[in-house]
Amino acid sequence: MAKVFMKGNEAIAEAAVRGGCRFFAGYPITPQNEIPEYLSWRLPEVGGTFVQGESEVASINMVYGAAAGGCRAMTSSSGPGISLKAEGISYLAGTKLPAVIVNISRGGPGLGSIQPAQSDYFQATKALGHGGFKVMVFAPATLQEAVDLTYNAWEYAERDRNPVMILMDGCLGAIMELVELPEMKTADRAGTKTWALQRREGEARLDRMLTPYFPEAMLEYENTTRGKLYEKWAENDVMVEEFMLEDAEYVVAAYGISARVAKEAILRLREEGFKVGMIRPITLNPFPKKSFANLDYSQVKGIIDIELAIPAQMKDDIALEVKDRAPIYTYGRSGGVLLDDESTYIAIKKIIEGGAK
Amino acid sequence: MAEYKRPSCLKTTPSGFCPGCMHSLSTKLIAEVIDDLGQQQNACHIVPVGCSTLNLLYWKGDIVGAAHGRAPAVATGFKRTNPERLVFTYQGDGDLAAIGLAEIIGAANRGENFTVIFANNQTYGMTGGQMAPTTLIGQKTTTTRFGRDAATTGFPMKMAEIISELEAPVFVARYALNTPKGINEARKGIKKAFELQLAGKGFTFIELLMNCPTNWGMTPLQSLDYMESTTVPFFKPGVYKDKEADK
Amino acid sequence: MKKSLIFSGAGGQGVVSAGVMTAKAAVDAGKYATFLPEYGPEQRGGSAKCTVVIDEDAIVSPLAKKCDILVTMNEQSFKKFAPQLKEGGVLLLNSNRVTSAVTREDVRVIAIPVDDIANEVGNPKAGNIVIIGALIGATGIVSEEEFLESLKKKFASKAPQIMEMNAVALKKGVELGKSL
Numbered sequence: 001m002a003k004v005f006m007k008g009n010e011a012i013a014e015a016a017v018r019g020g021c022r023f024f025a026g027y028p029i030t031p032q033n034e035i036p037e038y039l040s041w042r043l044p045e046v047g048g049t050f051v052q053g054e055s056e057v058a059s060i061n062m063v064y065g066a067a068a069g070g071c072r073a074m075t076s077s078s079g080p081g082i083s084l085k086a087e088g089i090s091y092l093a094g095t096k097l098p099a100v101i102v103n104i105s106r107g108g109p110g111l112g113s114i115q116p117a118q119s120d121y122f123q124a125t126k127a128l129g130h131g132g133f134k135v136m137v138f139a140p141a142t143l144q145e146a147v148d149l150t151y152n153a154w155e156y157a158e159r160d161r162n163p164v165m166i167l168m169d170g171c172l173g174a175i176m177e178l179v180e181l182p183e184m185k186t187a188d189r190a191g192t193k194t195w196a197l198q199r200r201e202g203e204a205r206l207d208r209m210l211t212p213y214f215p216e217a218m219l220e221y222e223n224t225t226r227g228k229l230y231e232k233w234a235e236n237d238v239m240v241e242e243f244m245l246e247d248a249e250y251v252v253a254a255y256g257i258s259a260r261v262a263k264e265a266i267l268r269l270r271e272e273g274f275k276v277g278m279i280r281p282i283t284l285n286p287f288p289k290k291s292f293a294n295l296d297y298s299q300v301k302g303i304i305d306i307e308l309a310i311p312a313q314m315k316d317d318i319a320l321e322v323k324d325r326a327p328i329y330t331y332g333r334s335g336g337v338l339l340d341d342e343s344t345y346i347a348i349k350k351i352i353e354g355g356a357k
Numbered sequence: 358m359a360e361y362k363r364p365s366c367l368k369t370t371p372s373g374f375c376p377g378c379m380h381s382l383s384t385k386l387i388a389e390v391i392d393d394l395g396q397q398q399n400a401c402h403i404v405p406v407g408c409s410t411l412n413l414l415y416w417k418g419d420i421v422g423a424a425h426g427r428a429p430a431v432a433t434g435f436k437r438t439n440p441e442r443l444v445f446t447y448q449g450d451g452d453l454a455a456i457g458l459a460e461i462i463g464a465a466n467r468g469e470n471f472t473v474i475f476a477n478n479q480t481y482g483m484t485g486g487q488m489a490p491t492t493l494i495g496q497k498t499t500t501t502r503f504g505r506d507a508a509t510t511g512f513p514m515k516m517a518e519i520i521s522e523l524e525a526p527v528f529v530a531r532y533a534l535n536t537p538k539g540i541n542e543a544r545k546g547i548k549k550a551f552e553l554q555l556a557g558k559g560f561t562f563i564e565l566l567m568n569c570p571t572n573w574g575m576t577p578l579q580s581l582d583y584m585e586s587t588t589v590p591f592f593k594p595g596v597y598k599d600k601e602a603d604k
Numbered sequence: 605m606k607k608s609l610i611f612s613g614a615g616g617q618g619v620v621s622a623g624v625m626t627a628k629a630a631v632d633a634g635k636y637a638t639f640l641p642e643y644g645p646e647q648r649g650g651s652a653k654c655t656v657v658i659d660e661d662a663i664v665s666p667l668a669k670k671c672d673i674l675v676t677m678n679e680q681s682f683k684k685f686a687p688q689l690k691e692g693g694v695l696l697l698n699s700n701r702v703t704s705a706v707t708r709e710d711v712r713v714i715a716i717p718v719d720d721i722a723n724e725v726g727n728p729k730a731g732n733i734v735i736i737g738a739l740i741g742a743t744g745i746v747s748e749e750e751f752l753e754s755l756k757k758k759f760a761s762k763a764p765q766i767m768e769m770n771a772v773a774l775k776k777g778v779e780l781g782k783s784l
Contacts, residue, residue, distance in 0.1 A: 003631075005627070005628055005631045005637070022438070023434060023437065023438050025430075025433075025434065030643070031643060049437045049438060051433060051434075051437065051467075053430065053463065054459045054460065054462070054463030055459055055463075057427065057430075057459070057460075058427070058429075058430040058433075058459060058460050058463055059430070061423065061424060061427035061430035061431050061434070061460070062430045062431070062433045062434035062437075063434055064423070064424075064427075064430075064431050064434060065403075065421065065423075065430065065431035065432060065433060065434025065435035065436075065438075066434035066435065066437065066438045067434070068421045068431070068434075068435055069434070069435045069438045069439040069442075070438070070439075071434075071438035071439075073434065073438075087424055087427075088424065088427070091423075091424050095422065114643070115643075170643075171640065171666075171667070174640060174641055174643055175638055175639065175640045175666055176624065176627060176637075176638065176639040176640075177636075177637065177638045177639070177663065177666070178631055178636060178637075197401060197419045197421065197435075197439075198439065199398075199399065199439070199441060199442065205397060205398040205418075206398075206419070207417050207418050207419065208419050208420070209413065209419070209420040209421075209422070210420070210421050210422065211404070211413055211420065211421070211422025212422060213410065213413055213422055257666075257667070260664055260665045260666065260667075261665045261667050263664050263665065264664045264665035267664065338667055339667065340667050340668065340669035341665050341667060341668055341669060342668075342669040342670060343669060
């Protein structure tokens with residue numbers, strides 16, 4: 001397979017097509033516009049459908065309709081648009097429909113800025129909509145990872161009959177780097193999706209219903225089942241990179257673009273003899289709890305959480321695992337201001353030297 | 358003589374629609390047309406939010422439940438990926454003409470190949486009779502206790518007229534269900550819309566003028582008189598657009 | 605050896621495509637590269653900037669505060685980004701547009717009359733190719749042949765005269781870059 005020098009947003013779009021996506025609906029918003037632009041010509045090439053919706057609200061509901069019909073469907077947006085999609089995402093979860101939602105995130109709240117940020121962590125992991133559901137959240141740090149995670153996203157979505165979110169900052173959406181594109185999956189929409197409302201040749205009348213509406217007792221049962229699903233994720237589906245943890249006295253926690261900047265700083269600090277490592281969640285949901293819970297706290301003197309978010313958000317999930325066994329420091333930028341290797345290096349060093357006193 | 362029987366797309370569950378409410382009638386008309394066309398298995402009913410949601414309990418056939426106002430968007434995604442299916446939405450005033458305005462105009466303007474059936478009874482039935490975009494000037498509702506005042510709430514929206522102004526829709530018509538003649542015409546109109554859809558012609562829109570005796574505070578018979586004297590003259594029945602006939 | 609480059613100038617000077625072309629040439633030559641544009645709400649005009657990182661190994665961070673090589677195509681970008689050039693770094697500037705004197709003595713300065721040369725070769729839009737030529741001549745970050753190959757691919761669908769003019773622009777830039 002040849003390697004291609006591609007822009008992040010386009011790499012995600014192509015990976016979706018190769019992962020079997022045959023329906024996309026979306027509404028323009030910076031910094032994710034290359035995803036709909038790319039799919040507007042690419043999907044028809046493979047017999048798929050692209051619709052530019054009249055709004056994010058309409059777009060997510062088009063995805064809902066396509067998913068109900070058994071088609072691998074996707075939408076993409078950025079913070080403000082994801083907020084608008086919240087209703088539809090909740091309906092997808094309620095109706096138990098698979099779909100992939102991409103958030104190329106930017107500064108918030110409100111209109112915020114169109115520059116990269118990681119301030120949608122809470123939204124993605126805690127409450128993507130009403131009703132207390134969860135979705136798996138993938139947070140790639142390289143474009144290769146973005147490609148691989150998008151390519152396989154429907155496998156999880158269909159296995160669980162639940163939406164999946166790809167959460168990537170605008171920086172990785174805009175960046176170009178080398179990626180290896182996987183083979184095209186066969187997009188057999190009839191497949192084994194017995195729940196989807198497709199007409200199959202020679203099939204008897206089925207009178208099927210897909211709806212998020214349930215009588216109370218059944219809804220309670222459904223929610224209980226959902227709870228068990230989330231527990232299974234935590235057991236089986238955690239993806240995490242643990243970097244130089246063996247002898248680490250300080251553990252950096254970062255995801256996405258922040259993790260790449262932090263890694264550069266860690267490599268430099270290691271050269272100077274500082275024992276620093278990193279835990280990089282790839283799945284933000286399920287969160288790699290064990291990585292933090294099982295650290296050797298007789299050795300670890302502190303956790304340094306680095307995010308493009310002020311106040312830090314992932315810190316809350318880390319704190320639940322670390323408890324009071326080590327202090328948690330935070331460093332980050334917000335509002336669309338980016339981290340850089342130099343300042344991050346200095347920040348980590350300051351924390352370590354301050355902490356050592 | 359044709360045998361009068363329960364259409365095959367209606368369950369035997371007793372209807373929960375209020376006595377005298379025309380939702381029962383319109384739902385039956387749609388089900389009869391589907392039987393006529395032999396589309397029982399192929400039809401997919403996009404059920405939105407409002408009194409129409411009760412159809413989740415009475416409708417027998419493939420159903421997708423949609424969020425409030427979003428049925429045309431859901432239908433777009435479903436029909437585009439399942440083009441062989443007969444797809445229709447059945448939406449009330451609030452769903453279609455208030456919260457779902459963007460979705461209905463968007464779908465109609467793209468000329469999506471499905472049918473929208475709009476139940477216009479000038480009120481929000483399920484939530485207890487609040488003002489709808491279609492509520493008449495002076496009409497009393499639970500949010501316009503002294504009658505709808507144009508100065509602060511604007512004017513009733515004539516959806517069939519609005520939709521017919523768009524280029525893409527192929528068939529747009531309004532029927533009043535308060536007379537046997539109107540009912541028969543409505544049945545024919547729904548059938549025509551479905552046939553056009555099955556022929557791949559494009560977007561079809563049927564507005565059904567209906568009552569809400571409960572929230573109007575009338576007996577069913579009084580509601581028929583009120584329709585004849587008040588609502589029908591305002592929301593005039595008729596074919597507003599028929600691209601195929603105009604060819 | 606990891607090298608970070610900042611390309612900067614006014615919108616319309618081909619700064620972003622210069623960054624893409626350089627990164628692409630490095631990738632075509634078997635190296636690793638990242639290209640990061642700075643994006644804004646304006647579609648036209650304003651300033652343009654992008655960061656390119658080139659390395660023999662996979663690139664850890666595509667974000668760099670300080671760069672090894674700075675390319676500035678106008679006065680505004682020169683003033684803005686000159687402080688971000690590392691000590692001992694290379695500063696390539698368009699002497700037709702950068703009017704203030706370079707006060708830093710800890711960097712290597714390569715001043716090229718980019719606009720004059722582009723006009724000379726008959727393609728005023730080829731200024732970015734001229735400065736890449738100078739970049740190649742001065743630093744060898746990618747080879748002239750490698751870049752020419754990438755350039756040919758990019759302009760394959762355009763009229764052949766354009767590619768001819770670009771090739772001349774590149775050559776002139778390389779020569780100047782080597783001599784300064």
